[in-house]
Amino acid sequence: MIVPPFPASDPDTAPVLRLFPTHALRPYTSFCEGWTFYFPVNGTQIEPQDWKDGKATEVPVPGVWEMLDALKSYRGQAIARKIFTSAEAGPALLKFGGVSHTCRIFLNGEEVGDHHNAFTPFTVALPDLPAGEHELLVHVSNEHGELSALHIPNDYYNYGGISRPVELHQLKGRIYLEHLHFIPSLDGLNEPPVVDVHIQSLLSEKTYINLSLFIGDDPIHRLETYGVTPGSNRLRFRLPPLDLEPWSPQCPTLYFLRAVLEHEKIPIDDLIERIGLRTIAVKGDELHLNGAPFYPVGFNRHEDHPDWGCALPVSQMRKDLDLFAELNANAVRTSHYPNDQRFLDLCDERGFLVWEENHARGQLEPQMRHPRFREQCAACNEEMVRHHFNHPSIFVWGILNETASDTAYGRMCHQEQFAQIRSLDPTRPVTFASCRHYGCVCQDLPDIASWNIYSRWYGNADPTEDLEGLIARMGPLGLEGKPLIISEFGAGGIPGYQDPVRRAKWSEERQGDILLELITAYAAIPAAKGLFVWQFCDVRVDESWALQRPRTMNNKGVVDENRRPKVAFSVVAECFARIRRAKNLA
Ligand code: ADA
Numbered sequence: 001m002i003v004p005p006f007p008a009s010d011p012d013t014a015p016v017l018r019l020f021p022t023h024a025l026r027p028y029t030s031f032c033e034g035w036t037f038y039f040p041v042n043g044t045q046i047e048p049q050d051w052k053d054g055k056a057t058e059v060p061v062p063g064v065w066e067m068l069d070a071l072k073s074y075r076g077q078a079i080a081r082k083i084f085t086s087a088e089a090g091p092a093l094l095k096f097g098g099v100s101h102t103c104r105i106f107l108n109g110e111e112v113g114d115h116h117n118a119f120t121p122f123t124v125a126l127p128d129l130p131a132g133e134h135e136l137l138v139h140v141s142n143e144h145g146e147l148s149a150l151h152i153p154n155d156y157y158n159y160g161g162i163s164r165p166v167e168l169h170q171l172k173g174r175i176y177l178e179h180l181h182f183i184p185s186l187d188g189l190n191e192p193p194v195v196d197v198h199i200q201s202l203l204s205e206k207t208y209i210n211l212s213l214f215i216g217d218d219p220i221h222r223l224e225t226y227g228v229t230p231g232s233n234r235l236r237f238r239l240p241p242l243d244l245e246p247w248s249p250q251c252p253t254l255y256f257l258r259a260v261l262e263h264e265k266i267p268i269d270d271l272i273e274r275i276g277l278r279t280i281a282v283k284g285d286e287l288h289l290n291g292a293p294f295y296p297v298g299f300n301r302h303e304d305h306p307d308w309g310c311a312l313p314v315s316q317m318r319k320d321l322d323l324f325a326e327l328n329a330n331a332v333r334t335s336h337y338p339n340d341q342r343f344l345d346l347c348d349e350r351g352f353l354v355w356e357e358n359h360a361r362g363q364l365e366p367q368m369r370h371p372r373f374r375e376q377c378a379a380c381n382e383e384m385v386r387h388h389f390n391h392p393s394i395f396v397w398g399i400l401n402e403t404a405s406d407t408a409y410g411r412m413c414h415q416e417q418f419a420q421i422r423s424l425d426p427t428r429p430v431t432f433a434s435c436r437h438y439g440c441v442c443q444d445l446p447d448i449a450s451w452n453i454y455s456r457w458y459g460n461a462d463p464t465e466d467l468e469g470l471i472a473r474m475g476p477l478g479l480e481g482k483p484l485i486i487s488e489f490g491a492g493g494i495p496g497y498q499d500p501v502r503r504a505k506w507s508e509e510r511q512g513d514i515l516l517e518l519i520t521a522y523a524a525i526p527a528a529k530g531l532f533v534w535q536f537c538d539v540r541v542d543e544s545w546a547l548q549r550p551r552t553m554n555n556k557g558v559v560d561e562n563r564r565p566k567v568a569f570s571v572v573a574e575c576f577a578r579i580r581r582a583k584n585l586a
Contacts, residue, residue, distance in 0.1 A: 014029075014030035014032055014033060015030055015032055015062060015165040015313075015314070015342075016028075016029075016030050016165055016167055017095060017097045017121065017164070017165050017167055017341060017342070018274075018341060018342065018345055019314070019342050019345040019346065019349070020256070020272070020274055020345070021272060022271065022272050022273070023169070023270055023271065023272060024258075024270055024272065025172070025260065025267055025268075025269060025270040026169060026170070026171065026172065026176075026269055026270060026271075027169070027170045028095075028167050028168065028169040028170070029167065029168055030165065030166070030167060031082075031084075031094070031165075031166040031167055031168040032061045032062060032165055032166055033061075034082050034083070034084070035059070035061045035080050035081065035082045035162065036056050036057070036058065036080070036081050036082075037054075037056070037057045037058070037059040037065065037078045037079065037080050037081075037161075038051040038052075038053075038054025038055065038056055038057070038078060038079040038081065039054050039055045039057055039065075039071070039074070039076075039078045040053075040054060040055075040076065040077065040078075041053065041054065041055055043076070044074070044075065044076025044077060044143070045076060045077050046077050046078065046079055046139075047139075048079055048104065048106050048137050048139045049109070050079075051079040051081055051137060054078070054079060057071075057078075059071075059078075059080070059161055059162075060311075061080070061161070061162045061165075061166060062097070062161075062162060062163055062164050062165050062166075062311045062313075063161050063162070063163065063308065063309075063311045064100060064159035064160055064161035064163055064308070064309035064310060064311050065078065065159075065160050065161050066157075066159050066160065066161075066309045067161075067307065067308060067309060067311075071160075073543070074142075074160065075142055075143060075144065075158075075160070076141070076142070076143060076160075077139065077140065077141045077143065078139075078140050078160065078161075079137055079138070079139055079140070080137070080138040080140060080161075080162055081135065081136070081137050081138075082135075082136045083133060083134070083135055083136075084133070084134055084136065084168070085132065085133050085134070086129050086130070086131050086132065086134060086170075087131060088131050088170075089128070089129065089130045089131045090128075090129060090170060090171060090172075091125070091126065091127050091128065091129065091170075091171040091173075091174055091176075091202055092125075092126040092129040092168060092169060092170050092171060093123050093124070093125055093126065093167075093168075093169040093171065093176075094113075094123065094124040094126065094136075094166065094167075094168060094169075095121065095122075095123050095166065095167040095168075095169060096115070096121060096122055096123070096124070096162070096164070096166050097121050097163075097164025097165045097166070097340060097341065098117075098118050098119055098120065098121060098162075098163050098164035098340070099115060099118065099138065099140055099161075099162050099163065099164075100118030100140070100142055100158070100159050100160055100161055100162075100163040100310060100311075101116070101117060101118040101141070101142050101148060101151040101158055101159075101160070102114075102115070102116045102117075102140070102141045102142075102143075102147055102148060102151075103115055103138050103139060103140050103141070104138075104139040105124050105136070105137070105138055105139075106135075106136070106137040106138075106139070107126060107129075107134060107135070107136055107137075108134055108135055109135070112124050112126065116147075116148060116150075116372075116376055116379070117148075117150060117151075117337075117359055117376065117379065117380050117383075118151065118158070118159070118163055118310065118337070118359075119337035119338045119339070119359050119380070120338050120359075120379070120380055120383035120384055120387070121164070121341065121383060121387045122383065123178075125200075125202070127174070127202050129170075138162060140160060140161060140162065141160070142158050142159060142160030142161075144158070146370075146371075146372075148372070148376065149363070149367065149368075149370035149371075149372045149373035149376050149377075150359045150360060150363075150373070150376050150377070150380070152363070152367065153542040153543075153544040153545070154361055154362065154541070154542055154545070155361065155362070155541050155542075155545055155549070155554055156302050156304065156336070156361070156539055156540070156541060156542075156554070157304065157309070157310075157539070157540040157541060157542060158542070159309040159310045159311070161309070161311065163309070163310050163311040164311065164340055165342075171268075171269065172268040172269060173263050173268035173269060174201065174202040174203050175199060175200070175201045175202070175203065175207060175209060175228055175261065175263060175268070175269070176199070176200055176202075176261070176268075176269045177197065177198070177199060177200075177259055177261055177269050177270065177271035178198040178199065178200045178232070178271075179196070179197075179198035179271075179386060179387075179389070180195060180196070180197055180198075180257055180259055180271055180273040180390070181195065181196040181198075181389045181390060182194075182195055182257055182273065182275040182389075182390050183195070183196065183427055184277055184278060184279050184427065185279070189246050189277060189278070189279060189290060189291075190241060191241070192238055192239050192240055192241050192242070193239050193242065193277070194236060194237065194238050194239065195213060195221070195236070195237045195239060195257070196234055196235070196236050196237075197211065197213075197234070197235045197236075197237070197259055198232065198233070198234050199211075199228055199232075199233040199234075199235065199261065200231070200232055200233070201228045201229065201230050201231060201233065202230075203228075203230055204230055205230065206227045206228065206229050206230075207227070207228050207263065208225050208226065208227055208228070208263075209225075209226055209228050209261055209262060209263050210222070210223065210224045210225065210226070210261075210262040210263075210265065211223040211226060211235070211259060211260070211261055211262070212259070212260045212262075213237065213239075213257070213258070213259055214256075214257070214258045214259075214260070215242060215244070215255050215256070215257055215258075216255060216256055220239055220240065220242065221237050221239060223235070223237070242277070244277045245277070246276075246277050246278055246290050247276025247277055247278040247348075247351075247392040248278060248289065248290055248351065249289075249294075249330055249351035249352070249353060250351065251351070252276065252348060252349060252350060252351035252392070252393075253276065253277075254274050254275065254276050254348060254349065254392075255274070255275055255276070255277075256272055256273070256274055256275075257272070257273045257274070257275045257390075258270060258271070258272045258273075259271050273390050274345070274348065274390065275390050275392065276348060276392025276393075277392075278290050278392045279291065279427075280395045280396075280427065280428055280429065281429075282429050282447045282448065282482065282483055284481065285481055285482055285483050285484070285527065285529065286483060286529060287395070287429075287448070287483050287529055287530065289353075289395065294353070294395075294585070295529055295530055295579070295583050295585055296330060296331030296353050296355070296395070296485070296530040296531070296532070297328075297329055297330055297331060297530065297531050297532075297576045297579055297580065297585070298324065298329035298330060298331035298332050298333065298352075298353075298531075298532055298533070299324065299327070299329055299332060299333070299532060299533045299534075299535060299536035299558070300332075300333045300335035300487075300488060300532050300533065300534045300535040300536065301320065301332050301333070301334065301335065301535065301536040301537070302335060302336075302535065302536075302537070302539040302554075303337075303339060303340065303343075304537070304539035304540060304561070305537075305561065305562075306540070306561050306562060309540075312340070312343075314342050314346070317340070317342065317343045317346055318346060319563065320536070320537075320563070321346055321347070321350055321352060323536075323559060323563060323565075324352065324536070325350075326573060327558065327569065327572055327573045327576060328573050328576035328577040328580060329352075329576055330351075330352060330353055330580070330585060331352060331353040331354070331355065331530070331532065332347065332352055332353075332354055332355070332536075333354075333355040333357070333398070333487065333532045334354065334355065334356045334357060335357065335361075335401065335488075335534075335535070336357060336359065336360060336361040336401045337357070337358070337359035337380075338356060338357075338358065338359065338380065338383070338384040338387075338388060339354075339356065341387065341388065341391075344356070344388060344391045344393060344394065345391075347391070347393035348391050348392055348393045351393070352393055353393060353395050354391065354393040354394045354395065355394075355395065355396050355398055355431075355485075355487075355532070356384065356388060356391075356394050356396075356397060356398065357397065357398030357399060357401060357433075358377060358380045358381050358384055358397075358398070358399045358400070358417070359376075359377075359380045360377065360399065360400045360401055360403055361401050361402065362401065362402045362403065363400075363403045363404070364403070364404050365404040365407050365409055365410055368403060368404055368409065368410060368413055369409070373413075374413065374416070377399070377400075377413070377417055378416075378417070378420060381399070381417060381420050381421055381424070382420070382424065384397070385397065385421060385424040385425050386424065389424075389425060394428065395428065395429075396428060396429050396430065396431050396447075396448060397421050397425065397428055397429075397430050397431075398430070398431050398432055398433060398450070398487075399414065399417045399418070399421070399430070399431075399432050400413065400414060400417065400432045401432065401433045401452075402433060402434065402435045402452060403432075404436075405432065405434050405436050405440045405441065405442040406436040406439035406440055406441055407441070408441070410441075410442070411441050411442050411445075414432060414442045414445050415445060418430050418445055418446065429446075429447035429448050430446055430447055430448075431446040431447065431448040431449070431450045431485070431487075432445075432446055432450065433450045433451065433452050433487040433488060434449075434450065434451055434452070435451070435452045437451075437453075437470055437473075438473070440474065440477070441477070442478075443474050443477045443478030443479045444477065444478030445478070446482075447482065447483075448482060448483045448484075448485055449474070449478070449479040449482050449483070449484045449485070450484070450485045450486075450487040451470060451474075451484070451485075451486060451487060452486075452487055452488035452489070452534070453466055453467060453470065453486060453488070453489050453522075454488070454489060454490065454491075454534075455467075455489070455518060455521075456491065456514045456517060456518065457490065457491045457492070457505075457514060462521075463489075463517060463518050463521035463522060464521045464524070464525065467486070467521070467522060467525055467528065468525065471484070471525075471527055483529040483530070484527050484528055484529055485528070485529060485530035485531070485532065486522050486528055486530070486531050486532065487532050488532060488533075488534040488535075489518050489522065489531070489532075489533065489534060490511075490514075490515065490518075490533050490534035490535060490556040491505075491510065491511045491514035491515060491518075491556060491568075492505070492506050492511060492550075492555040492556050493506065493507065493508040493510070493511030493512070493555060493556070493557075493558075493566050493567065493568055494506045494507070494508070494550055494551070494555050495508070495538065495555070495560035495564065495566060496508075498567070506550065506555070508566045508567035508568065509567050511556075511558075511566065511567065511568045512566075512567040512568040512571040515533065515558075515568050515571055515572055515575070516571050516575060519531060519533075519572065519575040519576075519579070520575065523575075523579050523582075531579075533558065533572060534556050535554065535556050535557050535558075536557055536558065536559065537557040537558075537559045537560065537561060537563060538551075538553050538554060538555050538556070538557040538559070538560045538561045539553065539554050539557070539561065540552070540553055540561070541553060541554050558572050
C-alpha cells in the first residue's frame with residue numbers, strides 16, 4: 001500500500017498523534033501551532049472567560065509550562081487559547097493525545113468537552129462546526145486536591161500543559177470511523193484473526209453504509225448495505241486466514257490495516273491502523289509469544305526529562321530506546337500510566353515488549369476511597385485499551401501499582417478493574433505490581449504475578465532469601481502456578497557521587513554493586529520469568545518527597561535525568577546480555 005503522505009504538516013515540526021498517517025481520505029492536520037497560554041496574575045486560579053486578565057505566555061504544544069523557568073514549579077490553572085479558521089462548515093473532531101492533567105474545552109465560549117488524566121487520549125466532537133473564525137479555549141489544571149484521585153503528590157511529578165499532540169479532523173459525513181481493533185486468534189498465528197470496527201453516527205436515524213477492509217493494498221473484506229444506528233456501532237468481522245509475517249521482537253513486521261466507509265456508494269471516511277500478527281499467552285508458569293516462551297528484561301520508564309517535563313519529543317523517545325538497546329533490554333514498563341502513543345509506535349517498530357499500565361501509584365485505602373478514584377481508574381482503563389489495543393508490543397495490561405492490595409476494599413477495586421480490562425481485551429494477560437509482601441490478598445486475581453522487591457536497598461535482605469521467602473508465602477495465596485515477574489528492584493545512585501573505596505549507599509558504585517547482586521540472584525530463581533529494573537532514568541518528584549529523595553529526584557536511574565550513564569549502566573547491560581545468552585533470548 002502506498003502509505004499516504006502525512007497530513008498537511010511535518011510530523012516532527014508539527015506533531016500528530018501517531019508515527020504514521022491515520023487517514024488518506026479524511027483531511028486532518030496537526031493543531032499544535034498558534035496557542036497562547038494565559039496565567040492568573042494573582043494566585044493560581046483563572047476562569048476561562050477571564051483569559052484576557054491573564055498574563056499571556058508562550059508555552060509549547062505539545063509541552064508543559066514547567067519548561068519555562070518562571071513556571072518551573074507552578075501548580076495551578078491556565079487558559080490555552082487558539083484562534084483558527086474553518087474553510088467550510090461541517091462536522092469536525094478535535095483529538096487530544098493528552099492534557100496534563102485536567103481540562104475543560106470551550107469553542108466560541110461554549111463548553112464542548114472535558115477530560116481528566118494527563119495520560120490518555122480523548123476526542124471532542126464538533127458536530128456542526130460553522131465555516132469562519134473560531135476561538136478555542138482549553139482550561140488546564142495541574143492542581144492537587146479533590147479534583148484528582150490519581151494525580152497526587154507522588155514519587156514522580158505532575159506537570160501542567162497540553163502535553164501531547166492535538167489534531168483537527170474534518171469529516172466528510174456525519175458517520176465516521178472511530179476505532180479499528182485487530183484481534184489475532186488466541187489459537188495461533190494460522191487461525192483467522194478478527195477485526196472490530198467501531199463506527200460513530202451523528203445522524204438521528206438508521207443509515208445504510210458499505211465498508212471495505214484492506215491489509216496494505218489487498219482487500220480482505222467487503223460489507224454492503226449495513227444499517228448504522230445513531231451513536232456507537234461495533235461491527236465484528238472474521239477474516240479469512242491471512243498470509244502475514246508474524247510480529248516478533250526479532251522481526252517486528254507491521255502492516256497497515258485500513259477501513260473505508262461508503263455512504264450512497266461514495267467513500268466518505270477512512271481509518272488506518274498499524275498492526276502486528278502475534279499471539280501472547282500464559283502457559284502454566286510461562287509467558288509465551290507466538291507459541292514460544294519469552295522472558296522480558298528491561299526497565300521501568302517514566303515520561304520525564306528536564307527539558308520537556310512529561311512532553312518528550314519523538315527524537316528523545318528514540319534516544320531512550322537506543323539506550324534500552326545498548327542496555328540489552330528487550331522490554332519496558334510504562335510506569336505508572338499509559339504512554340504517549342508515538343512511544344508505543346516506536347516499540348512496535350523496534351520490537352520492544354511493553355508492559356503498559358493504568359495510572360496509579362501507591363494509593364492506600366483512604367486514597368482509593370476518594371470519591372472519584374474508581375471512576376477515574378475506569379475511564380483511564382477504557383481509554384488506554386481502546387486507543388492502544390493494536391500495539392503488538394504491548395504484552396500485558398497492568399493496573400494499580402502498589403495500591404492497597406491487602407484490604408477487602410482494595411481487592412474489590414482490583415477485581416472490578418481486571419474484569420473491565422478483560423472485557424475490553426480478552427487477548428492479553430493482566431497483572432498488577434504488588435509490594436504488600438506479608439498481606440497481599442489479591443494474588444489469585446491476575447494472570448501474571450508481579451512483585452516490587454527492593455532487597456539490599458530498603459533494608460538489607462539477601463535477594464535470594466527475599467524472593468524465595470515471598471514465593472513460599474504467596475504461592476498458596478495465588479502466586480503458585482502462574483508466571484512471576486519482578487516488576488521493580490533497584491537502588492539509588494546520585495549522579496556524580498562516586499565512592500570507589502567505601503562504596504556507600506547513594507554512590508554510583510554501590511548502586512552498580514546492588515544491581516549486579518539482585519539481577520544475578522533473581523535471574524537464578526526459575527520461578528522468575530521477567531525482570532524490570534527500577535528505573536531507566538532519574539526523574540523529578542514532588543517537593544513533598546524531598547526529604548527521602550536527594551535533589552528532589554528519584555535517583556534510581558541507570559542514567560541521570562539527562563540520560564548520562566552512571567556506573568550501573570554497564571553493569572546492567574552486561575547482566576542483561578548474560579541473561580539473554582543463557583536463556584537464548586534473541
Ligand atoms: C515503588 C514505586 C516506584 C518508586 C519506587 C522507589 O516501588 O512503585 O514508583 O517509588 O518504589 O523508588 O522507591
